[in-house]
Amino acid sequence: MKELFRDLKYSYKYVKDKKKYFLLLFIVLGLEVYVNVLTPIYSAKIIVNITSNKLEQAIYVSCMLLFANVIIDVLFFLQNLITSKIRMGTTIKVSLDLSKEILKINTKVLNEKGSGFFVERLNGDANKISNIFTSLSVNIGSMFRSIGICIATLFICKEAFVYLLIYTGIMFILEYFQEKKYHDNRKTINKMRDKFVGFSSEVVRGANDIKMLNAEDSFLKVFINKIDSYNKFDFRINNTDSFFRLLIDFFYDFSHLGLTFLLVYLVTNNSLSAANAVVIFNYSYGFSNFAWNINNIIRVIDDFKISSTRVFEIIRDKTFTKEKFGDVSLKKVKGDFSFKNVSFSYDKKKVLDNISFDIKRNSTTAFVGKSGAGKSTIFNLLCKMYDNYDGLITIDNKDIRTLTKDSIRGNITIISQNPYIFNLSIKDNLRLVKEDATLKDIKKACKMAMLDQFIESLPDKYDTVLGEGGVTLSGGQKQRLAIARAFIQKTEIILFDEATSALDNETQKGITDAINNLKKDYTILIIAHRLSTIINSDKIMFIEDGKIKAEGTHDELLKKCSSYKKLYNAEIRK
Numbered sequence: 001m002k003e004l005f006r007d008l009k010y011s012y013k014y015v016k017d018k019k020k021y022f023l024l025l026f027i028v029l030g031l032e033v034y035v036n037v038l039t040p041i042y043s044a045k046i047i048v049n050i051t052s053n054k055l056e057q058a059i060y061v062s063c064m065l066l067f068a069n070v071i072i073d074v075l076f077f078l079q080n081l082i083t084s085k086i087r088m089g090t091t092i093k094v095s096l097d098l099s100k101e102i103l104k105i106n107t108k109v110l111n112e113k114g115s116g117f118f119v120e121r122l123n124g125d126a127n128k129i130s131n132i133f134t135s136l137s138v139n140i141g142s143m144f145r146s147i148g149i150c151i152a153t154l155f156i157c158k159e160a161f162v163y164l165l166i167y168t169g170i171m172f173i174l175e176y177f178q179e180k181k182y183h184d185n186r187k188t189i190n191k192m193r194d195k196f197v198g199f200s201s202e203v204v205r206g207a208n209d210i211k212m213l214n215a216e217d218s219f220l221k222v223f224i225n226k227i228d229s230y231n232k233f234d235f236r237i238n239n240t241d242s243f244f245r246l247l248i249d250f251f252y253d254f255s256h257l258g259l260t261f262l263l264v265y266l267v268t269n270n271s272l273s274a275a276n277a278v279v280i281f282n283y284s285y286g287f288s289n290f291a292w293n294i295n296n297i298i299r300v301i302d303d304f305k306i307s308s309t310r311v312f313e314i315i316r317d318k319t320f321t322k323e324k325f326g327d328v329s330l331k332k333v334k335g336d337f338s339f340k341n342v343s344f345s346y347d348k349k350k351v352l353d354n355i356s357f358d359i360k361r362n363s364t365t366a367f368v369g370k371s372g373a374g375k376s377t378i379f380n381l382l383c384k385m386y387d388n389y390d391g392l393i394t395i396d397n398k399d400i401r402t403l404t405k406d407s408i409r410g411n412i413t414i415i416s417q418n419p420y421i422f423n424l425s426i427k428d429n430l431r432l433v434k435e436d437a438t439l440k441d442i443k444k445a446c447k448m449a450m451l452d453q454f455i456e457s458l459p460d461k462y463d464t465v466l467g468e469g470g471v472t473l474s475g476g477q478k479q480r481l482a483i484a485r486a487f488i489q490k491t492e493i494i495l496f497d498e499a500t501s502a503l504d505n506e507t508q509k510g511i512t513d514a515i516n517n518l519k520k521d522y523t524i525l526i527i528a529h530r531l532s533t534i535i536n537s538d539k540i541m542f543i544e545d546g547k548i549k550a551e552g553t554h555d556e557l558l559k560k561c562s563s564y565k566k567l568y569n570a571e572i573r574k
Contacts, residue, residue: 004304007304007305007308008132008304010316011132011133011304014093017089018085018086018089018090021082022086022137024078024082025079026137026141028075028078028079029079029137029140029141029144030144031071032075032145034148035068035075036072036149036286037145037149039065039068039282040149040278040283042065042068043065043278043279043282044275044276044278044279046058046065047274047275048275079138083134083137086130086134087127087130087131090133091127093130094129094130094311095122097315098311099122101314101315101322102314104322104323105320105321105322105323106322106386106387107323107380107385107386108386109321121311121314124307125306125308125310126307128303128306131304132300135296135297136300136301139293139296139300142293143290143293143294143297145289146287146289146290147290149283149287150287152283153283156279157271157272157276159266159271160259160262160266160272160280163258163259163262164283164287165287167255168287168288168290168291169291171248171251171252171291171292172291172295174247174251175248175294175295176295178241178244178245178295179295179299181241181244252288259281260281263277263281264277323387324401325405326402326403327402328398328403328404329406329407330395330398330403330404330407330411331407332411332492333395333396333492333493334361335359335361335396335492335493335522335523336358336395336397337359337382337393338356338357338358338393339356339357339381339391339393340356340391340393341355341356341391341392342354342356342381342389342390342391342392343389343390343391344374344381344388346377346386350546351374351377351546352377352378352389352546353545353546353547355546355547356391357551359523359539360523360538361523362521362522363539364525364526364536364539365524365526365537365538365540365541366525366526366527366534366537366541367525367526367527367541367543368527368534368541368542368543368567369543369544370544373543373546374543374545374546376417376497378543379414379495379497381393382400382412382493383408383409383414383495384408387401395407395408410491411492411493412491412493412494412495413433413485413489413490413491414495414497415482415483415485415486415494415495415497416482416498417498418478419470419479419481419482421473421478421481422466422470423465423466423467424465424466425460426442426446426461426462426463426466426481427439429485430442430445430485430488431488432485433485434488434489437488439462442462443462444487446484448483448487449483449487451477451480451481451484454477491522492522492523493522493523493524493525494523494524495524495525495526496526496528497527498527512533531554531567531568534554535554537553538553539551539552540552540554542557542561542563542564544563550563
């Protein structure tokens with residue numbers, strides 16, 4: 001209970017600017033309570049007037065009932081409008097906070113948990129948190145309506161009140177057991193759904209590879225197994241829920257039959273007028289709603305407890321390791337950096353083994369070696385994507401552990417082998433790194449990246465939406481767009497991680513020329529399998545098994561490093 005109040009208090013910050021909407025909601029709910037208590041009375045009066053042949057009076061009361069029902073319809077519309085307004089603003093705030101914190105989570109944790117783990121929290125759980133206050137308000141309002149009906153019933157007929165009170169108690173017990181079963185299963189289904197959502201997204205993300213490998217049948221078998229286990233459990237939960245619902249509906253139907261017998265008995269014995277019997281029969285729904293509202297509040301709170309735990313363990317608690325940065329700020333780095341006795345392991349496997357090197361500003365340094373040698377890890381450590389390394393990494397003689405995030409990542413641009421392209425227009429993809437980039441800046445960057453002719457050939461040109469992951473682009477076009485992003489960003493340090501691997505020879509030469517034009521003004525690091533792209537580098541480091549085996553210029557390495565020479569000769573023979 002303590003944790004619930006703590007989470008409710010924490011959640012309140014997301015709705016505290018919506019006080020006027022809550023005030024308006026309570027006014028609407030109050031009016032709804034009043035009008036809903038009156039409508040059964042009007043219904044009874046119509047029947048009495050018709051049976052008494054007071055037709056004009058019956059028409060008059062019918063008009064009053066119509067007016068009351070119109071008011072209820074309008075109030076219900078306003079209720080939905082207000083709650084939607086509150087939920088919309090709250091969901092945006094919760095999702096924004098959650099997104100910010102997910103982006104702070106340690107890279108290793110993100111890789112281990114998978115996308116589904118976080119996607120379901122962003123979609124489903126954020127909505128349930130934003131729903132708590134409006135749902136409680138609406139259900140409490142409905143409870144007050146039911147309380148009003150109970151009081152009115154007590155004044156009209158004590159016997160019927162006692163009967164309906166007993167009925168409500170039994171209904172509450174049945175609803176409670178249904179809710180308890182639902183709560184016990186909810187945690188399990190959420191965990192299963194996290195895994196299922198993550199795997200389901202791979203159907204779309206990996207569709208092209210699945211088709212190219214002719215692996216549709218194999219993949220679908222795995223997919224069917226996963227969806228089958230999820231759906232079977234979900235089916236059992238729904239069956240249990242439906243069974244309880246059936247019991248409750250049976251009880252409701254037989255109880256109303258019993259109420260009819262009771263009312264007939266009371267009317268026959270002149271203990272109750274026929275008109276009041278009709279009123280009480282119409283009021284009986286309020287007693288059922290009372291039990292339903294109480295259990296619905298319990299369900300809403302249970303949903304909130306589960307979802308708030310899943311969301312706030314990311315936003316507020318220290319369940320997941322977050323990236324840590326220092327407080328030393330470098331507005332603009334010069335571009336000198338060094339690794340001193342740096343070692344790094346991933347899942348107990350040593351990737352870098354006590355490496356040391358210095359990079360001077362405005363120089364071009366290349367890293368070569370076989371796949372898995374540790375080249376990309378150097379880039380990741382420089383960008384502080386991992387911080388569980390031994391040794392010292394510095395930028396401008398400052399330990400990167402002491403630097404702010406903007407000092408590191410705001411001064412480094414990395415162009416990866418498989419750049420992620422967002423489902424935005426070309427123009428908006430490029431403005432992600434520089435919001436105030438003009439169309440002139442964008443066109444210039446695309447021209448330098450040799451992408452301008454392709455873009456100009458598109459019907460919507462720079463407004464062309466690229467699809468999720470840049471699905472409409474070829475591998476080479478994705479890399480050129482990523483290179484254009486780097487030219488837009490213009491940081492002091494630019495890292496090319498196999499950035500020309502998907503380019504044809506002619507385009508690669510153009511990009512290489514563009515990179516050469518940057519050399520005098522930027523510190524450039526290049527990872528490349530094609531040695532022809534880095535032979536003009538100021539320094540080349542040959543990495544093998546996480547160690548620097550040799551370093552020097554291209555000509556120097558040909559003379560002193562047999563492994564480098566072997567790679568170069570193999571490329572020439574191609």
